[in-house]
Amino acid sequence: MTETISGRVVRPGAVVPGSVEVDGPTILDVTERGHPGDDIIVPGFVDLHCHGGGGHTFTRGDAEAARAAAAFHLRHGTTTTLASLVSSPYELMRDATAAYLPLVADGTIAGVHYEGPYLSHTRCGAQNPAFLRDPSLEELTALVELGEGAVRMVTVAPELPGALAAVEFLTGHGVVAALGHTDATYEQTLAGIAAGATVGTHLCNGMRPAHHREPGPIVALLDSPSIVCELVADGIHLHDGMLRFAAHAAGPDRTALVTDAMDAAGMPDGRYELGGQEVTVADRVARLARDGSIAGSTLTMDAAFRQAVGAGLDLPAAAEMAATTPARVLGLADEVGALEAGLRADLVVLAPDLTVKRVMRAGAWL
Structure with missing residues (x-):
């Protein structure tokens, strides 16, 4: 089962407005798209x-x-x-x-x-x-x-x-x-x-x-x-x-x-x-x-x-x-440490003030 998490995606060297697509415990893809919202998505x-x-x-x-x-x-x-x-x-x-x-x-x-x-x-x-x-x-x-x-x-x-x-x-x-x-x-x-x-x-x-x-x-x-x-x-x-x-x-x-x-x-x-x-x-x-x-x-x-x-x-x-x-x-x-296709789906969704909103580990929300 796939899930898409949208926001400002923090990748190596850049912040990309886009989405992280998760397939089970694994990151399937990271894509760019316009107006994804104000949430900040960082690797676990x-x-x-x-x-x-x-x-x-x-x-x-x-x-x-x-x-x-x-x-x-x-x-x-x-x-x-x-x-x-x-x-x-x-x-x-x-x-x-x-x-x-x-x-x-x-x-x-x-x-x-x-x-x-x-x-x-x-x-x-x-x-x-x-x-x-x-x-x-x-x-x-x-x-x-x-x-x-x-x-x-x-x-x-x-x-x-x-x-x-x-x-x-x-x-x-x-x-x-x-x-x-x-x-x-x-x-x-x-x-x-x-x-x-x-x-x-x-x-x-x-x-x-x-x-x-x-x-x-x-x-x-x-x-x-x-x-x-x-x-x-x-x-x-x-x-x-x-x-x-x-x-x-x-x-x-x-x-x-x-x-x-x-x-x-x-x-x-x-x-x-x-x-x-x-x-x-x-x-x-x-x-x-x-x-x-x-x-x-x-x-x-x-x-x-x-x-x-x-x-x-x-x-x-x-x-x-x-x-x-x-x-x-x-x-x-x-395995972990970045938002890249093929790595484990570990990520943190942060509010604009950088407080934690949601945590995902291996594709499962806490």
Whole structure:
């Protein structure tokens, strides 16, 4: 059964007044036509970095909570998401990976992202320092084998002992290696990139600041053609000027909007938990109770999209950063991430003010 959705269709590099024709779970065609209406149609969002939302978390290995978190973000237009853990004991990483295998199999999530525990103590941010440790090939081998393709990304600090070997192992086994929560020098960051890393985890946050005599990881990541830089576009993690600068410096094909959301996304202010640590949320901002460090976000991808456009990016660039580029990072560009014939019918219908009106995933309206 076919269906036609009309509006201003956001395609790579252009906004086309027209229609998306859907046949079952697949986009059949995108056509131009006059006066289609004011709705804006964008590809379903792809979130590389999400810890939870709607009062539910990905971080504890609870499959039902993970389903609920994915459903919450789906209502905000995220049709493809990774379930991100935080720094944890090996046993929790193992059990969570096993628990999430059925969710990967049925498409609820696209896979698992380990944000840690192989991170810098100096730049740990809201990561629990009690669980940080040097990269372990023994742990990674067991987890990757257990995941059978479900482990999609691992964030490491490249300056740690064994980090470069870990990056080489991950990339050699089809897992995206990301660099983040790092106090690395410029040269140490470049070594991680040379070893095969292809993502910078939430650029600028949890990183040694840039300096004109020691550029550090921020400049190394932005300036490396093989790296896609994650940007938490909530107006809190990044000033809009930095968001715009990073997007212009690297280009939308090398920048990806992410939420870094925790379970407090979509929930009232109050007390929450992340990685065994108390978090206080006030006026959208999540901070560790112990030291005030920013602790993830309360962001959704539709809000990130609006923030990017509000910062001065055009609709095609924002859509590329919210869908096309992250889909390519995951090796899913031939399945999702754009409004093109043959791809899965994942799309979001936005009102002129960029708020979500409807969400379609695999040809089915939410």
